Amino acid sequence: xxxxxxxLTNKSAIRNLAILGLVIVLxxxxxxxxxxxxxxxxxxxxxxxxxxxxxFNTIVFTSTLVYFLLSARDIEKVGINYGEYFALxxxxxxxxxxxxxxxxxxxxxxxxxxxxxPLYILTGSDKRNLKSNEAxxxxxxxxxxxxxxxxxxxxxxxxxxxxxxxxxxxxxxxALFISGMLLLMFSMAFKVSAAPFHFWTPDVYDGAPTVFTxxxxxxxxxxxxxxxxxxxxxxFGTAQPVWQLLIALIxxxxxxxxxxxxxxxxxxxxxxxxxxxxxxGFMMLAIYAMNTEAKExxxxxxxxxxxxxxxxFAVLIKLKDYSFEGFNGFAKKQPLLALVTTIFLLSxxxxxxxxxxxxxxYMLKAALATGKYLWLVIFAVLMAVVxxxxxxxxxxxxxxxxxxxxxxxxxxxxxxxxVLLAAVIILLGIFPDLxxxxxxx
Amino acid sequence: xxxxLLILIPLISGLLTFFIKNEKAVxxxxxxxxxxxxxxxxxxxxxxxxxxxxxxxxxxxxxxxASFSLRLDGMGQILCLLTSVSFPLVFISTWESEYKKPANFxxxxxxxxxxxxxxxxxxxxxxxxxxWELALIPAYFLCSQWGGEKRIAVTFKxxxxxxxxxxxxxxxxxxxxxxxxxxxxDITAFYNTPLANxxxxxxxxxxxxxxxxxxxxxxxxxxxxxxxxxxxxxxxMILSGVMVxxxxxxxIRWLMPVLHLSFYQWGDTVSxxxxxxxxxxxxxxxxxxxxKRLVAYSSIAHMGLMCATLFSETQSGMQGVMIQMxxxxxxxxxxxxxxxxxxxxxxxxxxxxxxxxxxxSPAMAILLxxxxxxxxGLPLTNGFIGEFLMFNGIFASAVxxxxxxxxxxAGITIILAAVYTLNMIRKxxxxxxxxxxxxxxxxxxxxxxxxxxxxxxxLVIGIYPNIFLNITQETSxxxxxxxxxxxxxxx
Numbered sequence: 001x002x003x004x005x006x007x008l009t010n011k012s013a014i015r016n017l018a019i020l021g022l023v024i025v026l027x028x029x030x031x032x033x034x035x036x037x038x039x040x041x042x043x044x045x046x047x048x049x050x051x052x053x054x055x056f057n058t059i060v061f062t063s064t065l066v067y068f069l070l071s072a073r074d075i076e077k078v079g080i081n082y083g084e085y086f087a088l089x090x091x092x093x094x095x096x097x098x099x100x101x102x103x104x105x106x107x108x109x110x111x112x113x114x115x116x117x118p119l120y121i122l123t124g125s126d127k128r129n130l131k132s133n134e135a136x137x138x139x140x141x142x143x144x145x146x147x148x149x150x151x152x153x154x155x156x157x158x159x160x161x162x163x164x165x166x167x168x169x170x171x172x173x174x175a176l177f178i179s180g181m182l183l184l185m186f187s188m189a190f191k192v193s194a195a196p197f198h199f200w201t202p203d204v205y206d207g208a209p210t211v212f213t214x215x216x217x218x219x220x221x222x223x224x225x226x227x228x229x230x231x232x233x234x235x236f237g238t239a240q241p242v243w244q245l246l247i248a249l250i251x252x253x254x255x256x257x258x259x260x261x262x263x264x265x266x267x268x269x270x271x272x273x274x275x276x277x278x279x280x281g282f283m284m285l286a287i288y289a290m291n292t293e294a295k296e297x298x299x300x301x302x303x304x305x306x307x308x309x310x311x312x313f314a315v316l317i318k319l320k321d322y323s324f325e326g327f328n329g330f331a332k333k334q335p336l337l338a339l340v341t342t343i344f345l346l347s348x349x350x351x352x353x354x355x356x357x358x359x360x361x362y363m364l365k366a367a368l369a370t371g372k373y374l375w376l377v378i379f380a381v382l383m384a385v386v387x388x389x390x391x392x393x394x395x396x397x398x399x400x401x402x403x404x405x406x407x408x409x410x411x412x413x414x415x416x417x418x419v420l421l422a423a424v425i426i427l428l429g430i431f432p433d434l435x436x437x438x439x440x441x
Numbered sequence: 442x443x444x445x446l447l448i449l450i451p452l453i454s455g456l457l458t459f460f461i462k463n464e465k466a467v468x469x470x471x472x473x474x475x476x477x478x479x480x481x482x483x484x485x486x487x488x489x490x491x492x493x494x495x496x497x498x499x500x501x502x503x504x505x506x507a508s509f510s511l512r513l514d515g516m517g518q519i520l521c522l523l524t525s526v527s528f529p530l531v532f533i534s535t536w537e538s539e540y541k542k543p544a545n546f547x548x549x550x551x552x553x554x555x556x557x558x559x560x561x562x563x564x565x566x567x568x569x570x571x572x573w574e575l576a577l578i579p580a581y582f583l584c585s586q587w588g589g590e591k592r593i594a595v596t597f598k599x600x601x602x603x604x605x606x607x608x609x610x611x612x613x614x615x616x617x618x619x620x621x622x623x624x625x626x627d628i629t630a631f632y633n634t635p636l637a638n639x640x641x642x643x644x645x646x647x648x649x650x651x652x653x654x655x656x657x658x659x660x661x662x663x664x665x666x667x668x669x670x671x672x673x674x675x676x677x678m679i680l681s682g683v684m685v686x687x688x689x690x691x692x693i694r695w696l697m698p699v700l701h702l703s704f705y706q707w708g709d710t711v712s713x714x715x716x717x718x719x720x721x722x723x724x725x726x727x728x729x730x731x732x733k734r735l736v737a738y739s740s741i742a743h744m745g746l747m748c749a750t751l752f753s754e755t756q757s758g759m760q761g762v763m764i765q766m767x768x769x770x771x772x773x774x775x776x777x778x779x780x781x782x783x784x785x786x787x788x789x790x791x792x793x794x795x796x797x798x799x800x801x802s803p804a805m806a807i808l809l810x811x812x813x814x815x816x817x818g819l820p821l822t823n824g825f826i827g828e829f830l831m832f833n834g835i836f837a838s839a840v841x842x843x844x845x846x847x848x849x850x851a852g853i854t855i856i857l858a859a860v861y862t863l864n865m866i867r868k869x870x871x872x873x874x875x876x877x878x879x880x881x882x883x884x885x886x887x888x889x890x891x892x893x894x895x896x897x898x899x900l901v902i903g904i905y906p907n908i909f910l911n912i913t914q915e916t917s918x919x920x921x922x923x924x925x926x927x928x929x930x931x932x
Binding site: 296346350351352353357361364365368369374377378381382384385388389392396399400401431432433436437 | 501504570578586592597600601604608609611612615616619647
């Protein structure tokens with residue numbers, strides 16, 4: 001049930017081995033989902049792989065596979081330690097499997113740390129670049145701070161309940177418990193870059209090598225959300241009336257800051273960093289609602305958001321100029337790439353017929369199902385309109401602005417992977433049941 | 442079967458269009474496709490009127506109970522006919538216009554037709570929303586790629602405006618969907634769901650804003666004149682002729698019967714907005730020098746009248762709106778055709794720079810005058826029928842106390858319409874020809890044909906409107922029955 005045994009072998013990494021390893025992990029995960037179990041380890045109920053976490057793992061592994069297929073070659077350009085980068089990414093994946101299936105606060109802490117530490121290294125992997133170093137240090141300091149908060153929160157919760165298990169009966173009205181919960185909430189909000197704990201995000205995403213930004217902004221971020229929803233669904237589910245308003249406020253602030261700031265960005269990479277904050281705001285709606293729709297929706301959202309963002313980053317990595325002007329005339333030079341990028345952007349903006357629309361749809365549905373805080377839903381959709389502004393700026397630059405267009409070299413398989421990815425996004429946009437179905441059967 | 446064909450034919454042929462290299466072949470192909478769609482639409486009106494042909498239902502997204510459900514009711518018949526008539530007309534009349542990358546242009550046009558047809562046909566709220574957005578995306582690309590100088594900014598404004606409206610509508614749709622007993626998006630479920638009085642009010646505004654932006658109703662109209670001016674004329678024809686009807690249809694099918702209490706409650710407010718907008722737009726139209734903007738503002742006035750009529754909730758008014766939707770579409774396309782050929786020939790749309798065209802090109806002048814008179818609503822033209830029924834409806838309204846005020850104020854705009862339309866005709870077609878207009882213009886065969894068809898429609902409907910009124914009779918009665926609030930008065 002633990003995949004670490006696979007992961008350690010990848011130290012000798014070459015690209016194909018990494019991809020092969022990932023395929024094996026993915027396959028075993030899918031098999032497990034359909035009932036074939038290879039080996040059982042008694043985890044004393046600290047970890048349990050239920051449908052939800054397995055399905056989420058599948059989404060994460062598939063996204064990583066797509067990420068490897070598209071960007072593995074670009075990892076090469078970052079630095080000399082090619083093999084290590086893959087190993088670190090596999091470590092992160094290991095941490096993600098822990099965070100998606102924890103039943104104990106200790107495992108949650110372990111998972112989060114296994115995710116974070118490799119990321120600090122990956123962020124600073126471009127050693128000669130000052131910005132990359134700065135980003136890494138910033139990320140490390142703030143990350144360590146939030147880890148401290150988390151530990152303190154766990155300690156307080158342990159003090160009030162006497163157990164690390166998240167499914168045990170709790171006493172929601174004790175002050176100790178509530179303050180522990182708040183500390184955990186803040187540290188989780190930090191990990192998913194929800195406002196007002198988002199300040200590290202733009203700098204870190206901008207400073208890190210673009211290939212790793214792509215990984216961090218997508219797979220790692222949704223993993224944070226899965227941990228968040230599990231934690232608040234299991235451990236603090238009974239205390240929902242206490243935290244719901246606070247989460248609603250965090251959601252609103254995140255949406256506002258992410259979207260409004262993204263509008264003023266001049267670099268597409270930075271815009272995507274802020275857009276990832278605003279998308280996080282939408283995913284926060286799931287935490288706020290915390291019902292069946294929210295869980296289904298979060299899975300769909302993870303898939304839609306990861307696939308589209310990885311696609312955009314894969315194209316962005318190939319470019320030299322990350323500014324909006326850099327995209328001018330792109331459609332003339334690379335009609336196919338421009339088309340798929342458009343589909344990815346439309347999906348992020350939440351236009352129907354793409355997976356992104358249904359993801360947003362589920363979030364709104366979940367939030368409306370709670371029957372409270374209608375203003376939050378209206379606010380969220382208005383912010384979605386703002387997001388259309390900056391996503392469409394890229395489309396405008398690609399199609400309607402005159403420009404030389406950058407010369408980029410892309411291989412045929414790269415193109416076809418992107419086309420396939422776009423097709424999947426549209427397919428999910430028409431038949432979301434493809435994912436939701438797995439949750440129940 | 443008919444509704445599926447109406448969507449599939451433009452969809453498949455539109456996607457194929459992107460791969461045709463030869464320009465002549467592209468034009469021939471899209472014309473062929475649109476004529477086939479027209480034939481199917483006429484078949485649905487005449488031969489295959491049985492319900493089994495006009496309905497289609499398939500499961501789709503079963504986890505949330507949405508279905509791919511299409512049906513041609515009376516209103517759908519009229520609007521689908523309008524759509525399928527407009528596209529061949531547009532293709533014929535712009536046969537000579539040059540486009541960069543014609544394959545992409547015409548492919549997107551057909552995809553826009555898919556979206557429009559879908560909106561008019563869908564009987565499932567989620568599907569309706571899908572098509573609603575789907576019609577917008579091709580329009581965005583068409584206007585931004587092939588429009589005038591300021592196209593990018595203007596189209597963006599248009600897009601943001603309509604997107605805001607539609608996403609607000611989405612919130613309302615989801616909310617009502619949660620309230621339905623079976624959690625279904627189906628239109629009958631929507632019709633039969635009682636809603637709490639308090640939530641109805643804001644639901645009404647969420648939905649109405651979406652439709653009001655599309656129509657457009659003052660004060661949400663500011664995107665419209667700019668977009669009509671900057672868009673390529675072929676697209677403007679579709680936007681103004683067909684796409685604005687999405688808003689009217691939305692009100693009739695998705696707002697009036699679903700939220701009938703607040704529909705009545707806010708009726709006076711909305712009518713006031715609509716009539717203010719009519720007067721405002723007419724006054725601005727009088728001062729316009731640009732032909733395209735003039736027609737754009739006159740369109741705001743016409744849509745305002747339709748909106749005010751809907752909120753009077755009378756059978757006569759409803760029938761008037763139904764027929765006027767078709768008339769307005771046909772007439773405004775006729776006006777755009779004339780403007781397009783004036784602009785192509787003389788290189789300007791400024792009324793002040795034109796004059797004396799009638800002497801040199803009498804055929805064009807005659808056709809335009811007929812279309813313009815229909816636009817004002819002179820007897821024996823189609824416009825008269827629609828406007829008469831609508832005024833009759835407002836005046837006979839039982840749901841508002843201010844029916845006399847509304848009728849009189851709306852009546853004034855008819856006079857204003859006569860002022861700006863006749864003034865335009867006088868300045869452009871009569872008077873002295875100047876150096877610019879001296880060469881004159883002999884109208885081409887394709888333009889003559891398109892205008893001829895339009896004039897034929899104008900006269901036929903003007904003289905014998907019953908062929909159209911009979912189609913929509915049942916739908917109008919049904920909607921009004923659903924929206925009936927008079928039972929509340931007796932309590």
